[in-house]
Amino acid sequence: AQSVSQHNHHVILSEAASLELGCNYSYGGTVNLFWYVQYPGQHLQLLLKYFSGDPLVKGIKGFEAEFIKSKFSFNLRKPSVQWSDTAEYFCAAYNAGNMLTFGGGTRLMVKP
Amino acid sequence: NAGVTQTPKFQVLKTGQSMTLQCAQDMNHNSMYWYRQDPGMGLRLIYYSASEGTTDKGEVPNGYNVSRLNKREFSLRLESAAPSQTSVYFCASHGPNYNEQFFGPGTRLTVL
Numbered sequence: 001a002q003s004v005s006q007h008n009h010h011v012i013l014s015e016a017a018s019l020e021l022g023c024n025y026s027y028g029g030t031v032n033l034f035w036y037v038q039y040p041g042q043h044l045q046l047l048l049k050y051f052s053g054d055p056l057v058k059g060i061k062g063f064e065a066e067f068i069k070s071k072f073s074f075n076l077r078k079p080s081v082q083w084s085d086t087a088e089y090f091c092a093a094y095n096a097g098n099m100l101t102f103g104g105g106t107r108l109m110v111k112p
Numbered sequence: 113n114a115g116v117t118q119t120p121k122f123q124v125l126k127t128g129q130s131m132t133l134q135c136a137q138d139m140n141h142n143s144m145y146w147y148r149q150d151p152g153m154g155l156r157l158i159y160y161s162a163s164e165g166t167t168d169k170g171e172v173p174n175g176y177n178v179s180r181l182n183k184r185e186f187s188l189r190l191e192s193a194a195p196s197q198t199s200v201y202f203c204a205s206h207g208p209n210y211n212e213q214f215f216g217p218g219t220r221l222t223v224l
Contacts, residue, residue, distance in 0.1 A: 009152060046212055090154055094211045099157055101157075104152050
């Protein structure tokens, strides 16, 4: 069965620090990959997605992610975080089985 | 265009009580999903409906039933609530564009 793992459960950064959140998936076939963000008290919103083509994907709010097929990874990055980036971040993978599998999430706290 | 809506937003039940969580989408999507979100476990799929008239079990279906009433509505029923079902429940629908899922605002359920 497909699985998605996120290595960091909690991350604390100061404003302007760089961010990298790890994500690995287990499915060996064609996958569509996503990063979602959940701000406190809100529902999930799509940050970015990868389906094919350029492995470096740019999303909203200055986020980007790199798909490395050989490592089964899809890490999320942002060069300089802001206090408003405080949220929980979820990596997800979709396969042809019609199911989206989520990682356990990473809680990011950005200190002003 | 309201997207995905859910009712109620909050609910407290006693063990053994029943209730139905309602979900509706106005985006003309074929596929709809019910997830539960628990700390550190990400979102886990309870049931999904690939199209009107069909439903399938997800990762954690025990203790739940669903009804795809029509293309717009997909309800989740707890017949006899248990404390282990205390969670935040999200409904989602599957967009036509590269499998992106759109999420509702969630229902926070507490079972005492």
